[in-house]
Amino acid sequence: MTPPTRPTALLRDSRALAALAVPLVLTQLAQVALTTTDTVMMGLLGTRDLAAGGLALVLFNQLRTMGVGLVTCVGNRVAAAAARAETPGGDTARTREDVRGIVRAGMVVATLAGLAGGAVMLLVGQGLTGLGQEAAVAGRARTMLVALAPGLLPCLWFQAIRQFTVGMRRPQALLRITLASVAVNAGLDWLLIHGTWGLPELGLPGIGVATSAVHLLSFLALYASAKRDTVLAPLLGLEMLKADGATVRELLRLGVPIAATYGSEAGFFSVTALMAGSFGSAALAAHTAVNQLVYIVFQVAVGLSHAASVNVSRALALGRPEAARRLKNTALACGAAVMAAVAVVYLTLPHLVLRPFLDAGDAGGDDRAVTIATRLLLVVAVLQFFDCAQNIGVGLLRGLDDTRSGFRITLVGYWVVGLPAAWLLAYAADLRTLGVWLGLLAGLATTAVLLLRHYGTGLRARARAMDREAVAAARRAGSRTE
Structure with missing residues (x-):
């Protein structure tokens, strides 16, 4: 049989990747619509509320992202366990129990992370004025953090169940639930901001209360949906008191470096937000407005990263390192195509994409903010290519069960290269906010190059190890025959 040509192989691999990536990308985009809706509502309240609420969301998203990192490996572990059941001699009953154990352990990790993260949010809120923020902005951000903190726990429960469904390659319900949550969030935002239908008029904190409520409702909806799925229901074990300590420790062993990696990136963006402030x-x-645009587009990279990561875990569990090698090129090609299309929109229609967040000519000071944001979009048009590539690189390494290298590499890219560059360009070169974003670009570019190069090295090492294991197995089989 003639091997497929490179274009044919790319098309075939793209279709296979898209089968899992498209539902995840759409879910990510729907999920970020929650934050986008919140940001738009903040903008309607005024520039100062947008600044304060945006700062609170940056801090919330950093802790949420680190919590998600702790449970992300649930998807990889579930995918590998399910794939082993498909190999010759696979034990289906053992696989079922393994998956149930992974889910229980994932819920334990999510609970610990949610409680700890909520406490940190409350503590950080008390010290914002000491971090160089205006007193009025810090006071508003503090009330927003108090409203957001309770929502972190159900948010991470949702993420643990989500990773289980992704690992089982059945993420379809995620999109329906997330789309519904967007509509509910928008309605609750409006009701609680303005105090309609007899509800209290909370203003900016009402957005945080609405978001926390939506996270709880989303978790309950996903759990109910999984329990109705004939494939997922028998594997969905939430008895956290029965969680195996060894499995919890294994998830933490893999998850802590992922959380540190995500936290490294989110912390990088949080520090630059403080610099901009x-x-x-x-x-x-x-x-805040430009960061939200980047965050929206970033969800494409997140979906591709998760899909590539799970498929790498599956390919290696099935003994197919060549498929894992092709996944890198396929994911990068798909990501680059989307980023190029978005860059064209940013460069040709900057005022259109900024209009939902900032209104030029508004008396609240949006006119100056629009001018600054328009300049930043020139940098973002390039930055997002590297942002996408580095996120895919982290996912690929996770598929190799190499979570420590990603953390070490992000430390170099973000903190050794990116942050000093941002400081020098913003303050020493007096480029101010533009310099901050040029520093972000330098850090993300460095990180992307190092991650992808390390994946290639790690995959070659794994392929050689698999070849040695195959040779040893053949020798053992030959000895038994003799």
Whole structure:
């Protein structure tokens, strides 16, 4: 049989990747619509509320992202266990119990992370003025953090169940639930901001209360959906008191470096948000608006990263390192195509994409914020290619069960290269917010190159190890025959 040509192989691999990636990308985009809706509602309240609420969301998203990192490996572990059941001699009953144990352990990890993260949010909220923020902005952000903190726990429960469904390659219900949550969130935002239908008029904190409520409702909906799925229901074990300590420790062993990696990136963006805030509320509002646009597009990379990661785990469990090698090129090609299309929109229609967040000519100071944000979009058009590539690289390494290298590499890219570059360009070169984003670009580019190169090295080492194991197995089989 003639081997497929490279274009044919790319098309075939793209279709296989898309089968899992498309539902995940759409789910990610729907999920980020929650934050986007919140940001738009903040913008309607004024520039100062947008600056304060955006700062609170940055801190919430950092802790949420680190919590998600702790449970992300649930998907990889579930995928590998399910794949082993398909190999010759696979034990289906053992696989079922393994998956149930992974889910129980994942819920334990999510609970610990949610409680700890909520406490940190409350503590950080008390020290914002000491971090260089305007007193009025810090006070508003503090009330927003108090409202957001209770939502972190159900948010991470949702993520643990989500990873289970992704690992089982049955993520379809995620999109329906997330789309519904967007509509509910928008309605609750409006009701609680303005105090309609007899509800209290909470203003900015009402957005945080609505978001926390939506996270709880989303978790309950996903759990109910999984229990109705004939494939997922028998594997969905939430008896956290029965969780195996060894499995919890294994998830933490893999998850802590992932959380540190995600936290490294989120912390990088959080510090740069504080840097932008030091230039005034207009600069912080511009930074918040552009960061939200980057966050929206980033969800494509997240979906591709999760799909590639799970498929790498599956390919290696089935003994197919060549398929794992092709997955890197396929995911990068798909990501680059999307980023190029978005960059064209940013460069040709900047005011259109900024309009949902900032209104030029508004008396609240949006006119200056729009000017700053328009300049930042020129940097973002390039930055998002590297942002996508580095996220895919982290996912690929996770598929190799190599979670420590990603963390070490992000430390170099973000903190050794990116942050010093941002400081020098923003303050020493007096480029202010533009310099902050040029530093972000330098850090993400460095990280992307190092991660992808390390994946290639690690995959070659894994392939050689698999070849040695195959030779040893053949020799043992030959000895038994003799």
